[in-house]
Amino acid sequence: MGGLLDHLVILPIVLPMAAGAIMLFFDDRLRTAKAIINFGATALLVVFAVLLVIKAAGVDATTGATATYPLGNWPVPFGIVLVADRLAAMMVLLTAVLGICALVYSLARWHAAGPSFHSLFQFLLMGLNGAFLTGDLFNLFVFFEVMLAASYGLALHGTGLTRVKAGLHYVAVNLAASSLFLIGAALIYGVAGTLNMADLAARVPLIAASDRGLLEAGAAILGVAFLVKAGMWPLGFWLPTTYAAASAPVAALFAIMTKVGVYAVLRLSLLIFGEGSGASAGFGHDFLLYGGMATIAFGAVGVLASQSTARLAGYCVLVSSGTLLAATAFGNVGVTAGALFYLVSSTLAISAFFLLVELLERIRIEGADVLAVTMEAYGEEDEEMDEVEDVGVVIPGALAVLSISFGICVLLLAGLPPLSGFLAKFTMLSAMLNPDGLIEAGAVVASTWWLIGLLIFSGFAALIALTRTGINTFWMTMSDRPAPVRVIEIAPVLVLLGLCIAMSVMAGPVMGYMDEAAAALHMPAGYIADVLNAPLVVEVVSP
Amino acid sequence: MELIVAIGIGVLTTCGVFLLLRPRTFQVIIGLCLLSYAVNLFIFGMGRLRLDAAPVLDGGSADISHYTDPVPQALVLTAIVIGFAMTALFLVVLLAARGLTGTDHVDGREH
Numbered sequence: 001m002g003g004l005l006d007h008l009v010i011l012p013i014v015l016p017m018a019a020g021a022i023m024l025f026f027d028d029r030l031r032t033a034k035a036i037i038n039f040g041a042t043a044l045l046v047v048f049a050v051l052l053v054i055k056a057a058g059v060d061a062t063t064g065a066t067a068t069y070p071l072g073n074w075p076v077p078f079g080i081v082l083v084a085d086r087l088a089a090m091m092v093l094l095t096a097v098l099g100i101c102a103l104v105y106s107l108a109r110w111h112a113a114g115p116s117f118h119s120l121f122q123f124l125l126m127g128l129n130g131a132f133l134t135g136d137l138f139n140l141f142v143f144f145e146v147m148l149a150a151s152y153g154l155a156l157h158g159t160g161l162t163r164v165k166a167g168l169h170y171v172a173v174n175l176a177a178s179s180l181f182l183i184g185a186a187l188i189y190g191v192a193g194t195l196n197m198a199d200l201a202a203r204v205p206l207i208a209a210s211d212r213g214l215l216e217a218g219a220a221i222l223g224v225a226f227l228v229k230a231g232m233w234p235l236g237f238w239l240p241t242t243y244a245a246a247s248a249p250v251a252a253l254f255a256i257m258t259k260v261g262v263y264a265v266l267r268l269s270l271l272i273f274g275e276g277s278g279a280s281a282g283f284g285h286d287f288l289l290y291g292g293m294a295t296i297a298f299g300a301v302g303v304l305a306s307q308s309t310a311r312l313a314g315y316c317v318l319v320s321s322g323t324l325l326a327a328t329a330f331g332n333v334g335v336t337a338g339a340l341f342y343l344v345s346s347t348l349a350i351s352a353f354f355l356l357v358e359l360l361e362r363i364r365i366e367g368a369d370v371l372a373v374t375m376e377a378y379g380e381e382d383e384e385m386d387e388v389e390d391v392g393v394v395i396p397g398a399l400a401v402l403s404i405s406f407g408i409c410v411l412l413l414a415g416l417p418p419l420s421g422f423l424a425k426f427t428m429l430s431a432m433l434n435p436d437g438l439i440e441a442g443a444v445v446a447s448t449w450w451l452i453g454l455l456i457f458s459g460f461a462a463l464i465a466l467t468r469t470g471i472n473t474f475w476m477t478m479s480d481r482p483a484p485v486r487v488i489e490i491a492p493v494l495v496l497l498g499l500c501i502a503m504s505v506m507a508g509p510v511m512g513y514m515d516e517a518a519a520a521l522h523m524p525a526g527y528i529a530d531v532l533n534a535p536l537v538v539e540v541v542s543p
Numbered sequence: 544m545e546l547i548v549a550i551g552i553g554v555l556t557t558c559g560v561f562l563l564l565r566p567r568t569f570q571v572i573i574g575l576c577l578l579s580y581a582v583n584l585f586i587f588g589m590g591r592l593r594l595d596a597a598p599v600l601d602g603g604s605a606d607i608s609h610y611t612d613p614v615p616q617a618l619v620l621t622a623i624v625i626g627f628a629m630t631a632l633f634l635v636v637l638l639a640a641r642g643l644t645g646t647d648h649v650d651g652r653e654h
Contacts, residue, residue: 138618148629152632152636156636159643161643161644161651164636164639164643164644164651165640165650165651167640168568169649171632171633171636172563172571172575172633175630176563176575178626179575179578179581179582182586182622183582186582186585186586186589186618189589190588
């Protein structure tokens with residue numbers, strides 16, 4: 001007892017908070033010092049996150065033994081508790097990895113574009129980690145707000161007309177969503193009398209039929225607040241504009257912010273309305289399924305219609321969200337496991353793509369973005385045939401790296417073999433078609449076929465749009481100058497894509513982890529028992 | 544009393560939502576303020592309305608029914624602080640947008 005590792009669960013929250021607060025004392029002229037502190041803190045966060053995942057993976061899936069941490073050492077239903085099960089630990093690790101990649105990228109240029117970038121960056125990490133780790137509904141709201149407040153600052157980082165205009169909408173939408181969050185949480189408290197998620201899940205089956213409508217109304221309002229964050233179809237119109245307007249490293253980190261909404265929906269719908277929740281079991285799943293399908297369709301059409309590559313990336317975020325929401329609605333262990341794999345893979349890929357987009361912008365000619373969609377319609381002829389003398393031009397190294405990275409991104413986002421995007425989609429589709437396992441033949445309903453069709457269509461749309469972008473970027477706008485790309489800008493992209501490739505190669509162990517995480521999610525009894533019986537960190541000595 | 548509180552919350556929400564959908568940034572921020580007042584009252588109401596009951600144990604009585612539920616009051620306090628900070632933040636964005644676009648329309652241009 002007494003070691004730092006006893007407090008491992010809270011470290012991913014305390015560390016960014018301390019680092020962010022310390023950096024507030026430095027003037028922006030000491031940007032190098034801030035960069036060093038920020039880098040050190042984020043690197044340490046990666047270490048803690050890895051330890052957390054090891055700790056979470058070490059425990060047995062069937063008996064549970066989720067890592068818990070009662071804040072202020074209050075016994076569980078009365079105080080706030082932090083919970084690190086496999087899913088939460090995985091999300092914290094994902095956040096840390098994205099954080100360090102986005103940070104390294106930003107050190108090339110972006111961190112100097114506005115004040116307090118480094119502090120806001122750490123506070124965003126704090127909010128994200130807190131949202132993933134907390135086991136209390138109202139504490140989730142607080143961490144959401146920490147995350148959002150930092151994200152408002154970061155979305156406006158670098159200022160400029162487009163960012164401020166998009167930021168205004170972003171702030172307004174999220175403030176309204178926060179009101180809904182509070183209404184939902186208050187309704188649930190009013191009915192169930194608790195805000196602790198595990199306690200809530202234990203009490204839901206016992207709620208009287210006359211109060212059940214109120215509880216479900218509260219959960220639905222709460223769900224709408226999460227779905228705004230996740231960008232589900234009628235609620236996600238703010239997303240592509242905001243993400244396209246944000247600076248590249250910020251957008252790369254924002255790629256996980258939609259996943260916070262998805263995470264909350266996944267966690268709460270399986271915990272509170274999962275098996276063993278009595279009359280309310282499966283509440284809202286139909287809505288999630290059709291909403292997710294609509295999001296996929298809207299995202300795929302948006303991907304095809306985007307005139308700028310950054311917007312295209314924003315619509316890829318929507319497709320990813322929609323896929324995850326629809327997969328959540330299945331309530332099937334296999335589908336959930338595939339969805340978790342897809343979550344990690346698509347977040348890494350989209351994040352890398354956001355970083356890559358900015359590098360691509362530098363090597364393309366002016367207006368190529370707008371032409372990309374309309375060029376085919378005009379049937380433009382190649383009139384520059386007199387430039388064939390350039391046969392001796394060697395493709396510069398940087399350009400080759402960029403185009404290979406782009407190619408990997410396309411494979412990941414479109415879900416083509418052999419990379420992890422394909423494996424994730426394949427796992428999901430296989431589990432959807434064989435809901436009872438591979439041995440028994442299960443019935444597949446019509447909506448499943450629609451979802452499968454949409455999933456394949458969205459991959460196809462991404463393939464068309466990205467191929468078009470690639471052709472217009474690499475083949476039509478080649479300049480004689482070597483691509484102006486620095487090593488610390490391309491390295492994070494390569495790390496993110498390398499992780500996806502590693503996930504494809506190590507698919508067995510990774511998938512094993514996801515399977516156990518999904519199994520634990522679908523059997524919330526273990527989670528509930530673990531949290532409610534959470535031991536205090538240090539035994540309080542009675543006087 | 545319940546009826547008055549309920550009507551109050553309803554009126555605040557109605558006005559808040561109406562203003563939130565208006566095209567001027569100032570109307571939007573007032574709408575968000577009204578909405579957050581409504582939400583705060585709503586959270587308060589979720590702890591059940593009680594008269595002459597303290598939320599803090601004072602040692603005078605051990606009977607729990609003599610006290611009102613303290614949790615929603617703590618939640619309201621947090622929600623007020625956060626809502627206030629967010630409103631201030633939105634005000635900054637609003638002013639920046641006004642300065643950069645030269646108009647107070649939420650889309651940055653008059654239609």
